[in-house]
Amino acid sequence: MAPPADPIAVRVWRGDLVESEHRAVASVWRGDTRIGSIGDVERRHFPRSAAKPFQALASLTILDAEGFALRDEERAVIASSHAGEPLHTELITGLLARAGLDGTHLRCGAHAPFAEEAARALVRSRAAPTALHHNCSGKHAAMLAT
Structure with a gap:
């Protein structure tokens, strides 16, 4: 029932x-x-992504204390679910690079972008989705950066 x-x-x-x-x-x-x-x-x-701001808080607090100087756009992609658009993957790639990491360090899995145009662009380019496209990759990148 x-x-x-x-x-x-x-x-x-x-x-x-x-x-x-x-x-x-x-x-x-x-x-x-x-x-x-x-x-x-x-x-x-099951709160799933509704809990993301609370999960991200610890990473944001540590990164702030370490002087990581996060931009507002980075904070947004860390504390939310994103659609895998180029802007999102570029922000996450930059965040990881500043921590000496790259997308291969993410273990959140991969799925096609939720943004339809971004998903079609991947298909057209014959590229496979990566963990950077995962809607939770911003939060995971911040956790790794700490």
Whole structure:
């Protein structure tokens, strides 16, 4: 049996039309007391990429303390999921190079870019996707750089 659908938490309107709806499960806490919630907060969830900013925080803190001087674009690709576009892979390649590493050091696996044009460009060039294209490679690169 499928779990019940999570409640719609956000509706995005474009004029008179609902453009998109986003379901959510959330709880609000004050200290050790839950003061509000929506959805089935007792059901197990797998945060996956939603946890990425928290996972990246340790690496960002260490890199800042070491004077790594990260640019805003690098911080963004570290703390998010990216689409494997050239801008993303170039940022990650540069980050790794500054740490004396390259894409072969990544162990996050490889998949085709999520950005359709970037994926088509790889096919046209007969190049295989690499770990640099993996949507989590920015976070992994930062972990390696520490």
